[in-house]
Amino acid sequence: MSESAPTAADTRRLAEEARARVRFEEEALELSDQVYRVARRLAGSREEAEDLVQQTYERAFRSWKQFTPGTNLRAWLLRILTNLNIDRGRRQQRSPQTTPLDTEAGDYFLYNKLEAQVPEENPDEERVLERLSQDSIVDALAEVPHDFRDVIVLVDIGDFSYQDAANILGIPIGTVMSRLHRGRRILKRELADSVSEEGS
Amino acid sequence: MTHDDPCAHCEEMMQPYLDHILSDEEMREAEMHLDECEWCRRRYRFEESLRVYVRQAVSKEPMPAGLKQKLAALRIPLN
Numbered sequence: 001m002s003e004s005a006p007t008a009a010d011t012r013r014l015a016e017e018a019r020a021r022v023r024f025e026e027e028a029l030e031l032s033d034q035v036y037r038v039a040r041r042l043a044g045s046r047e048e049a050e051d052l053v054q055q056t057y058e059r060a061f062r063s064w065k066q067f068t069p070g071t072n073l074r075a076w077l078l079r080i081l082t083n084l085n086i087d088r089g090r091r092q093q094r095s096p097q098t099t100p101l102d103t104e105a106g107d108y109f110l111y112n113k114l115e116a117q118v119p120e121e122n123p124d125e126e127r128v129l130e131r132l133s134q135d136s137i138v139d140a141l142a143e144v145p146h147d148f149r150d151v152i153v154l155v156d157i158g159d160f161s162y163q164d165a166a167n168i169l170g171i172p173i174g175t176v177m178s179r180l181h182r183g184r185r186i187l188k189r190e191l192a193d194s195v196s197e198e199g200s
Numbered sequence: 201m202t203h204d205d206p207c208a209h210c211e212e213m214m215q216p217y218l219d220h221i222l223s224d225e226e227m228r229e230a231e232m233h234l235d236e237c238e239w240c241r242r243r244y245r246f247e248e249s250l251r252v253y254v255r256q257a258v259s260k261e262p263m264p265a266g267l268k269q270k271l272a273a274l275r276i277p278l279n
Contacts, residue, residue, distance in 0.1 A: 016276050025275045032271055036263045050267055057271045107211050111246045122238075125246040134257035141258060157255055181215050187254075 024064045024073075028057065031074050035159070038078055041141060042085050042154040052088075056081040071142050075160065079168040082150060086169075110188040113195060132191060140190035148183030151176050156184075210240045214247055238243055 004192040006014075035056065039049040059080050060067075067076050114131040115123065141149060155176070162180075168172040213230045214276050222230060255256050 021276070029268070029271060029275075032268055035269065037259060037261075040261060041258055046264060051266055053267065054270060054274065057274050061274055061276050071260075106215050106245050107247065110250075111243050122242070125242060125249050128246055129249050129253055132253070134253075134260070137254050137257035138261075141254070156251060157258055173265050180229075184215065186251075 009161070019066055020069070024067065024069075025061060027073055027194070028060055028064075028077060031077060032057070034074060035077050035081060038153055038158050039081055039085075041157060042082065042146065042150060044142060051155055052081060053083050059084070075164050077160070077166055078154070078160075079170075082154075082168055085146075105183060105185075105189060105192075107188070110192045113192045131195060135189060136194045140187055142196055143190045144183055144186050147187055148179050151179045152183045152187060155180055164188075178198075204212070206242055207237065209236070210237070211243070214244060218248055218251070 030054065037054050039056070040046065041051045043049040043052050056077060060077055067073065088188065111128060114128045117131055118127055120127070141152070144152065150169055151165055154160045154168060155162065160168065162173050162176045166176045169176070210230060213222060213226060216232050216251045217227070233242060
């Protein structure tokens with residue numbers, strides 16, 4: 001096939017393809033802040049997050065033709081990212097994870113605990129919320145087992161619909177909902193624990 | 201439908217309520233209870249603010265300097 005000189009049609013096709021690829025790459029790069037933000041919450045450290053984002057873009061740039069223009073590029077990138085992260089997680093987490101999924105305490109456990117620390121009677125919710133530092137939230141989220149954390153990060157932080165999260169993670173929508181429900185309770189449980197560790 | 205402990209039932213409805221996935225009937229049920237129960241109302245408001253707070257807390261960290269350049273360098277050169 002290399003013998004004959006490229007026809008004008010070939011040249012045009014190649015030029016169009018190159019333009020489409022450049023456009024794809026530029027659009028993907030514009031989303032990198034958002035992709036990093038999700039990666040940072042899925043991975044344990046900044047370094048891991050950085051690695052994960054680089055691997056994601058490497059793969060995305062290589063397989064750009066699999067992306068259907070006009071569909072959700074952010075979701076497509078995050079699907080690559082979560083798959084890479086899940087593969088990594090499987091490797092690292094061979095030994096059974098014995099995190100107690102203590103969600104029996106319900107949804108109000110954290111509120112009740114924080115409210116008890118506010119001196120005034122019937123404080124408004126902002127006063128209660130002030131008991132939590134933003135750093136403690138970042139740390140608590142990192143403690144949530146990753147199956148649960150993935151859905152919290154996608155839905156509550158990344159603003160994805162249940163359906164998008166289900167597509168990205170390759171799990172049924174009902175599983176997204178139940179993990180989200182339970183994951184939020186685990187997160188609050190972790191936050192409640194961080195408050196008692198701080199003492200006072 | 202009656203519940204032995206309306207506040208416990210209201211707690212069960214809190215997440216789906218804030219996610220806007222309750223049925224119309226359940227929604228009315230939750231709101232009727234919230235109208236008359238300051239205790240639950242305060243907790244709902246807290247949960248709503250907590251979601252915003254969580255999002256803010258985890259979104260403030262900027263992307264590491266240089267990562268953007270590293271990603272741009274991964275682009276496949278033309279030709």
